Amino acid sequence: MQMILIFLFSLPVLLAHNYNLDQSATTTISALISVSLLIYCVSALLINLKRGSIRNILGLATLSALAIYFYAQFLSYYLQGSYFNQQFFFHSNFTTLIETWSVYYPLIILFLGWTTCICLVFLYFRNRVSGSEYSNELLVLLLVSALVLDPGIRDAVKVKTSLMTSPSIESLEQIDWEQLGLDRNALENFDIATGVGKNLVLVFLEGLETVYMEESIFPGLTPNLNALNAQGWQLNNLNQIEGTGWTMGGIVATLCGTPLVYESSLGGNSIMFTRFLDKATCLPDILRQADYQQVFMGGASLEFAGKGDFLKLHSFDQVLGKAELRRELPDSSYLGGWGLFDDSLFALALQQYQRMAAAEKPFNLTLLTVDTHHPGGEPSSSCSPYAEIDNSILHAVHCTDYLIGNFIEQLKQHPAYEDTVVVMVSDHLALRNNAFSLFPKGYERRLYFNVLNSDQLASSQVLATPMDLAPTILEMLDITHDASFLVGIDLLNAEGQHSERNMDDPRRENIIRYLNSNHLSTAENEVHYSLNRANWGEIDFVNNIENVEFTQNGVKFNVDGHDPYFILPELPNFQQKDFRLYITIDVEQASAMALYYLTDEDKAYSESNKLTRETETGSNQLVFSLNRRAGQGRLRIDPGSNPGQYFIRSLEIRS
Structure with a gap:
């Protein structure tokens, strides 16, 4: 029994480390030794118990709990290439399960089948094997050793220990705001004075980073974006940091000037369904004060990751997702696993742009694409495949490139374009997908950011993060305002500021967690x-x-x-x-x-x-x-x- 159980539990561990972005033979061996010891000890302890219904119930419950842990670990590596982190727990809720069922149901069926096999093995052998020759005390000691050998648990303990040993913050006065590159005024944005500026079209590109635009790596993959790069203003050193590595993290950081990090006491998988960051002043909040019309359009469900609740809280007049936009489709059945295809989204967005422009009020039209969603992408049917390499993610990137190029060409035909700034930005770096093996080793991955129709010409090499984008976009819109952002700075007027910011300072990150949770969010x-x-x-x-x-x-x-x-x-x-x-x-x-x-x-x-x-x-x-x-x-x-x-x-x- 023990050998069969060890084999079954080793399968997700092997698969998990196959998808690990930081592949290491030592880590994989340590993980296999850990799971083998753990399952051997647990099964031996169960067999040593007195026969009966209590042992049966305890055995099934214990093995099921371990199955959930190891399969969840596999899912974490499969989806993002790493062990459990804030990003994983952020999406671990029932709403996510419902909204992603059509994409990931095979993984759920696989889990149920695999767990059933484990339970059947235990039920079949529980009375057919003799007790362990080792004492229960020794088995418990080996079990503890197994936990210590688990690479994921070791890393999680290190992170938790670091957070627990960080100095507690008892007063805002003990924060060295200037040294940490934080703006205390962001906690006091009560009355915001603004002036009207240009229109904004802001396009979040799902997992679409600069590596896809490298002609030496992927020739002819993004001809339209490369052409638009020649016309616009780019940030060539835009870095992803903690709290910005998934869609809601990227959106929050870009719009609100602070990363999506928070204290663990606030929960995790339902954080965006609460009052989190409701006191933060974000880009759309400032535009609202300037009397902008504001519409968000995204092909995925608004329920996913609390996106709809958060955007409605921050001044968008309309927040339109899968359910709302589906009614506008000529064929309501033309949907992908994540929602509307990008060709449908851009077609509806063009109509929305025309309506907003006709209203003769300044406007903000914000879009979020979805075709390039990991792990495999789903290109729109109206697109031709990428000719150089047969890869579904690359086909999706090639398709979105074509669609956004066509969308912007149509915007240019409208009279309102003269007074419209178009911003294209990655929501985050690509998560683990089926094109990762094609990325050159050692390539410095960067987020994509390009602005069209601004007065800026030369691209910038300044060190930047998504938190800097809101104040920078406001400057490009010629919006006068007196709002402040906790972390973000205006990169067009950042002489001398960027060099002083330590992006990876753990003390800085912990203070941001504290401020986000206790001063930019409403407590009970x-x-x-x-x-x-x-x-x-x-x-x-x-x-x-x-x-x-x-x-x-x-x-x-x-x-x-x-x-x-x-x-x-x-x-x-x-x-x-x-x-x-x-x-x-x-x-x-x-x-x-x-x-x-x-x-x-x-x-x-x-x-x-x-x-x-x-x-x-x-x-x-x-x-x-x-x-x-x-x-x-x-x-x-x-x-x-x-x-x-x-x-x-x-x-x-x-x-």
């Missing part, structure tokens, strides 16, 4: 009011609101008349702190939500004491900044004047 004790069952009775539905139905943390109602509104209960004195009201609301027709407040000078719900936010059909995430405007009193909320059902999914007042 900063929520001063939340709509839930406990305070339903305190809300007065005063006028033209019918069929009120409370849910766990929200409320549904119908509006059928003029001037509907409701009044919240007595709340804290808003003049003592900076408060914001966060509302997530679904509406059937586009309208506007109004918030009325009272002041010491004006005790009426007057037009002078009113804040308004536009709402679009569907889900809306709105933020009202009270900023010491309101005195102590009750807030009045007018959800919208159009008839229909309204659903407030959440309502919170935070400081």
Whole structure:
């Protein structure tokens, strides 16, 4: 039994280290010795137990738990080429499983079949083998040795020890902001003054890095991007650092000027579904202050990795993903495993660009491609394959190159292009994919960044990270603003700054974790009011609101008349702190939500004491900044004047 179990458990370990980007014979041998010792000791200890249902249950539970660990380890190496890390746990949730089922279901079926074999082996042999000749004490000692030999566990312990031994931060005053290259003003972006600039088209290219554009490595793979490089402004030394190595990490870092790192106490696999970084001032937040229209379009589901929640929280008027865009397709069945193909995305994006340009307001159209998603890519059917090498990732890169080249050529035909800056950027370096073996050993991998239609000409060799992109893009848009970013700097005006920044300083990273988690995110004790069952009775539905139905943390109602509104209960004195009201609301027709407040000078719900936010059909995430405007009193909320059902999914007042 033990030899069969060792063989079965060794399979995912061998496969995992085959996909390890830092392949080492020593590491592989250590891992195999570790799993062999571990399974031998566990199975021997189980056999030494008294026969019966308790041993059966304990044996099946233990072997199943070990199966989950070793298979998860294999998945981590298969998907990203490394052991468990923040990136892996970030995606480890039920939503990810549902959204990626069509792509990865064979791996799940394989796991179920493999685990079933392990359990059947145990059930068949459990009463057919004699007990171990070694004492239980020796077996436990060998088991501990097995854990020590596991390379992944050793590295994880080192990282955890480093975090635990880092000096605790008790005050912002003990942070050496200048030496660490951090901007304390980013914690105090309450009132942002802005001026209008150029339009923005921002395209995140899934895992598309500079190596694909090297003609000496992949001749003719990206002719369109190479041609656009000759027309634009590039960063030739754009580096990926901790917290930026996956899609949401890259998006957060690029838009918000801080990496997606956080304290482990906040959780991990559901972090973007919480209030994480809700206090950070990001690129779209600044553009909103300048009255920009803002639309995000991506082919994948908005539920994946909390992307939709995060983008709605940060001022996008519309956030459109697979479910929303699929309805616009001529053939709604034309979908890949990750969602819309890139040819569909760019076709719909062109239509969106034309609509936004016609509105005669400045706009931000942000896109996220998906065809080049690892490990194999899924090129659109409208593309020709890459002729030089038969490789699915390279076919997908070649296809996306063609599609973005065609998209930008069409943008250039529109009159609004003269006042539009186009930014193309990697969301992250390519994760482990089937083209990795073609990458030259020792090649210095860099993120791609190219800006079209800016006033900048010469490309820059300045040391840069994704956190520097938001302030740099704002400068290229000619936006005047007084916002600050925690980590990012404007690379166009960074003389003398970049050389002082130590990107890999662990002390710096730990401080960023602390600031992201405790100063740029809302803690539970900063929520001063939340709509839930406990305070339903305190809300007065005063006028033209019918069929009120409370849910766990929200409320549904119908509006059928003029001037509907409701009044919240007595709340804290808003003049003592900076408060914001966060509302997530679904509406059937586009309208506007109004918030009325009272002041010491004006005790009426007057037009002078009113804040308004536009709402679009569907889900809306709105933020009202009270900023010491309101005195102590009750807030009045007018959800919208159009008839229909309204659903407030959440309502919170935070400081």
